[in-house]
Amino acid sequence: MDMQVSFLDRLFDSGLLIDTGVDGLYGRSGQFEDVIAAFERLIDKVGGADGAEAIRFPPGMNRAYFEKSGYMKSFPQLAGTVHSFCGNDHDHAGLLQCLEEGGEWTKDQKATDIALTPAACYPLYPTVAKRGPLPMEGGLFDLQSYCFRHEPSKDPARQQLFRMREYVCMGTEDHVTAFRQTWMDRGVEMMKSIGLDVEIDVANDPFFGRAGRLLANNQRDQNLKFELLIPVTSQTKKTACMSFNYHQDAFGQKWGLNLEDGAVAHTACVGFGLERIALALFAQHGLDVKLWPDHVRKVLWG
Amino acid sequence: MDMQVSFLDRLFDSGLLIDTGVDGLYGRSGQFEDVIAAFERLIDKVGGADGAEAIRFPPGMNRAYFEKSGYMKSFPQLAGTVHSFCGNDHDHAGLLQCLEEGGEWTKDQKATDIALTPAACYPLYPTVAKRGPLPMEGGLFDLQSYCFRHEPSKDPARQQLFRMREYVCMGTEDHVTAFRQTWMDRGVEMMKSIGLDVEIDVANDPFFGRAGRLLANNQRDQNLKFELLIPVTSQTKKTACMSFNYHQDAFGQKWGLNLEDGAVAHTACVGFGLERIALALFAQHGLDVKLWPDHVRKVLWG
Numbered sequence: 214m215d216m217q218v219s220f221l222d223r224l225f226d227s228g229l230l231i232d233t234g235v236d237g238l239y240g241r242s243g244q245f246e247d248v249i250a251a252f253e254r255l256i257d258k259v260g261g262a263d264g265a266e267a268i269r270f271p272p273g274m275n276r277a278y279f280e281k282s283g284y285m286k287s288f289p290q291l292a293g294t295v296h297s298f299c300g301n302d303h304d305h306a307g308l309l310q311c312l313e314e315g316g317e318w319t320k321d322q323k324a325t326d327i328a329l330t331p332a333a334c335y336p337l338y339p340t341v342a343k344r345g346p347l348p349m350e351g352g353l354f355d356l357q358s359y360c361f362r363h364e365p366s367k368d369p370a371r372q373q374l375f376r377m378r379e380y381v382c383m384g385t386e387d388h389v390t391a392f393r394q395t396w397m398d399r400g401v402e403m404m405k406s407i408g409l410d411v412e413i414d415v416a417n418d419p420f421f422g423r424a425g426r427l428l429a430n431n432q433r434d435q436n437l438k439f440e441l442l443i444p445v446t447s448q449t450k451k452t453a454c455m456s457f458n459y460h461q462d463a464f465g466q467k468w469g470l471n472l473e474d475g476a477v478a479h480t481a482c483v484g485f486g487l488e489r490i491a492l493a494l495f496a497q498h499g500l501d502v503k504l505w506p507d508h509v510r511k512v513l514w515g
Numbered sequence: 516m517d518m519q520v521s522f523l524d525r526l527f528d529s530g531l532l533i534d535t536g537v538d539g540l541y542g543r544s545g546q547f548e549d550v551i552a553a554f555e556r557l558i559d560k561v562g563g564a565d566g567a568e569a570i571r572f573p574p575g576m577n578r579a580y581f582e583k584s585g586y587m588k589s590f591p592q593l594a595g596t597v598h599s600f601c602g603n604d605h606d607h608a609g610l611l612q613c614l615e616e617g618g619e620w621t622k623d624q625k626a627t628d629i630a631l632t633p634a635a636c637y638p639l640y641p642t643v644a645k646r647g648p649l650p651m652e653g654g655l656f657d658l659q660s661y662c663f664r665h666e667p668s669k670d671p672a673r674q675q676l677f678r679m680r681e682y683v684c685m686g687t688e689d690h691v692t693a694f695r696q697t698w699m700d701r702g703v704e705m706m707k708s709i710g711l712d713v714e715i716d717v718a719n720d721p722f723f724g725r726a727g728r729l730l731a732n733n734q735r736d737q738n739l740k741f742e743l744l745i746p747v748t749s750q751t752k753k754t755a756c757m758s759f760n761y762h763q764d765a766f767g768q769k770w771g772l773n774l775e776d777g778a779v780a781h782t783a784c785v786g787f788g789l790e791r792i793a794l795a796l797f798a799q800h801g802l803d804v805k806l807w808p809d810h811v812r813k814v815l816w817g
Contacts, residue, residue, distance in 0.1 A: 231570065231642055234577045235628045240642060243569030243657075267545030268533065271676035272574045272661050275536045285614060289600040289607055294624050295631060296598050297665040298591040302724040305591055312587060319626035322596050324619075325665055326537045327675065329597060340533055340542060355545075359574050359661065363599040363627055373629065374573035422604040 217368040217446040220496065224369055227500040236365040237373035244502060248491045249376070251513040253357070255407075256378055256485060259399050265355035265380055272329060272359035272374075274336040279328035281467070282335055287420050287428065291362040293329035296322035329361035333377040334482050338468040341383065346473045351384025353392075357487075370445045370452045370489045378485040383470055386461075389481040393439075393457050396483040400441045400455045408509045409443050409493055416440040416453065437461070443493040454489045458482050519670040519748040522798065526671055529802045538667040539675035546804060550793045551678070553815035555659070557709075558680055558787060561701050567657035567682055574631060574661035574676075576638040581630035583769070584637055589722050589730065593664040595631035598624035631663035635681040636784050640770040643685065648775045653686025655694075659789075672747045672754045672791045680787040685772055688763075691783035695741075695759050698785040702743045702757045710811045711745050711795055718742040718755065739763070745795040756791045760784050 224230040231240030241249075273295060279285075284292055298308065300321070311318040330336060333356040341352060357378045364371060382392035397413055404411040416438045417429035432438055437459050442451035458481060464470065465478040472478055498505040526532040533542030543551075575597060581587075586594055600610065602623070613620040632638060635658040643654060658681040666673060684694035699715055706713040718740045719731035734740055739761050744753035760783060766772065767780040774780055800807040 231572075232645075233572075233638060233642070234579065238573065238575060238577065238629060240573075240638065241571045243571075246569065246571050267548065268542050269545075269548050270533075270535075270542045271540065271674075273540060273663070273676050275540065277536065280614060285600070285620070286611055289602075289610060291599075293597040293599055293627065293629075294621050295595040295663070295665075296621070296624070296626075297593075297595055298587070300591075302726075305724055308591060309588055312582060317626075318587070319596050319598070322598070322626070324598075324621035324624070325595065326667070327540060327595075336535060336542065340535070343534075361575070361597070363597075365628070372573075374575050422607055424604075 217366075217370075220446050220492075221367055221369045223500060224492075224495070229495065229500060230369060235373070236367055237371060239369075239372065245491060248494060248502065248513070249487050252407075252485075252487065252490055252494075253378060255403060255513065259403055260355070260380060263353055263380075265353040267355040268337065268340070270330065270333070270336040270356065270358050272361065273327040274330045275339075276324070276326050276328040278336065278339045279331075281339075283467070284331055284335070287418065287425070288331065290421055291364060291419070292331060293361040293363055295325045295327040295329065297325050299323045330358055331362060332360055332484065333358045333379040334381045334484075337381055338464050338470065338480070342468040342470050346471045346475075347383055347478055349384075349473050351382060351388050351472075351478075353383075354381045355379075356381065368446060370486075370492050372488055375489075376487040378487055379482050381480065381482040383465070383478045383480045384472065385476070386479045389479045390459055393459055393481040393483065396455075397439060397441070397457050400457075400483070404441065404443065404454070404490075406512045407494060408506055409497055412442050412451070413439050413457075414442060416456065443490075443497075445489065445493050445496045452489055452493065454486050454493055456484050456486075458484075519668075519672075522748050522794075523669055523671045525802060526794075526797070531797065531802060532671060537675070538669055539673060541671075541674065547793060550796060550804065550815070551789050554709075554787075554789065554792055554796075555680060557705060557815065561705055562657070562682060565655055565682075567655040569657040570639065570642070572632060572635070572638040572658065572660050574663065575629040576632045577641075578626070578628050578630045580638065580641045581633075583641075585769070586633055586637070589720065589727070590633065591723055593666060593721070594633060595663040595665055597627045597629040597631065599627050601625045632660055633664060634662055634786065635660045635679040636683045636786075639683055640766050640772065640782070644770040644772050648773045648777075649685055649780055651686075651775050653684060653690050653774075653780075655685075656683045657681075658683065670748060672788075672794050674790055677791075678789040680789055681784050683782065683784040685767070685780045685782045686774065687778070688781045691781045692761055695761055695783040695785065698757075699741060699743070699759050702759075702785070706743065706745065706756070706792075708814045709796060710808055711799055713743055713745055714753070715741055715743050715759075718758065745791075745799075747791065747795050747798045754791055754795065756788050756795055758786050758788075760786075
């Protein structure tokens with residue numbers, strides 16, 4: 214924890230991250246953004262020949278889809294719903310008085326049709342399902358968006374609003390598990406090429422509550438989730454900078470994703486935590502990008 | 516309105532925008548994003564020599580700053596606050612039952628410390644104020660973020676989550692009003708260079724309620740806001756694709772922004788509605804970017 218605070222303070226002092234007064238909610242300097250842009254170009258280079266369809270969703274999604282996704286069952290503590298004022302002039306006067314008195318004015322906000330996107334791929338499944346059956350050779354999608362998770366923290370690698378780049382593959386079990394394995398290999402190579410120590414380990418999602426423990430154990434036992442770990446604020450407790458997820462046919466069933474032969478599609482996704490990768494680079498090579506090793510600068514900026 | 520629906524349908528059919536089931540909340544195709552990226556490079560080219568400090572805030576901001584900004588006084592109907600589940604296992608069981616029964620589960624969500632960013636510059640003022648006095652030559656900042664406004668609409672140019680690029684200038688009255696005039700001239704030239712018909716007109720913000728009418732009239736009378744208008748879905752009711760705002764010393768007073776000589780800073784901002792500009796290009800030159808006029812393609816893609 215001390216290492217996390219100390220790294221966060223150094224990031225604030227250097228101006229790479231900007232304190233907003235809320236833990237896990239930071240501004241980014243132009244330099245920080247330039248590192249993320251460079252790493253995204255590296256992703257494009259490595260994944261580009263696969264011919265994924267690029268889609269960019271905004272940082273919020275249809276709340277009806279969010280509800281159907283089951284996110285509130287598994288991760289209610291992390292979710293964010295968007296609420297708005299829906300009153301008239303009279304209600305507005307009351308709101309302003311409440312604000313003036315330092316009261317809880319937000320209690321009268323009403324839920325809108327929008328929930329914040331918890332992972333870049335959540336809006337994709339219903340979108341693809343609406344198109345009809347997938348071709349037998351499957352589907353491949355390239356996504357990126359800001360995502361929200363309500364977990365205030367002094368660990369700069371645990372932000373409430375952060376960007377996730379993802380590739381999502383839909384098809385047969387063999388197809389999507391091979392896709393996942395390809396990206397595990399590529400991920401290790403990419404991180405090595407920018408001078409980062411990596412390991413891959415089996416993992417589980419942070420399922421909520423007592424019942425969640427069972428789900429987490431089940432996910433581990435079936436090797437459904439792997440993470441690529443890099444030291445950011447600690448050599449012993451490393452940070453997950455990529456994740457590799459096989460959903461079996463769970464999303465296919467839920468959203469009605471079928472292949473042309475009528476079989477339910479299996480799905481897998483690989484996600485890059487873009488802020489975490491940038492932070493891993495700053496932790497490993499220092500806060501001054503000009504002083505990073507030449508071979509790393511060459512991979513990132515050519 | 517029919518023209519708006521028809522243009523939105525054509526955008527959906529072409530795949531440039533992707534229906535998410537919520538009015539004003541759309542996915543974007545890779546092609547759509549490429550147009551926005553190209554236009555942002557044009558902004559960089561036009562504004563780059565000014566030496567603005569680039570900062571990128573996430574799509575949410577500190578709710579305490581949001582409250583202090585006065586947004587809930589002027590535009591409560593447009594604001595979005597982020598709410599989360601903060602209960603225990605027992606509460607979670609109740610939530611899931613409510614969801615199961617199709618009940619109003621969101622009523623138990625609690626407001627977090629985060630409000631959605633209503634305009635890219637809102638998080639900037641408190642950030643700059645914390646740094647201490649501005650140099651006498653002033654400050655210039657380059658911002659971009661997704662912004663939220665709760666105004667569901669079938670007009671593709673009125674989205675609930677959209678990107679705003681902004682330059683913000685802080686300094687003396689003469690300095691910031693000259694900055695604003697420079698960008699009005701540049702904006703007209705930029706839009707002409709990409710084949711768009713433009714005009715600039717005085718404007719007002721959509722202040723809420725009865726009292727809002729007075730504020731809007733006052734803003735117009737004092738020429739505090741101008742908009743650059745381009746036909747998107749209508750030749751007669753044009754769409755504001757840029758705005759040019761002079762805040763006098765209102766934000767300087769509110770946030771404690773001072774110059775080195777102790778004077779309260781004046782501020783001005785110019786904003787680009789990036790989705791609106793992309794839509795104006797598609798409306799003017801057609802949905803197939805390959806068929807756009809050569810001189811337009813040359814300006815955007817070199």
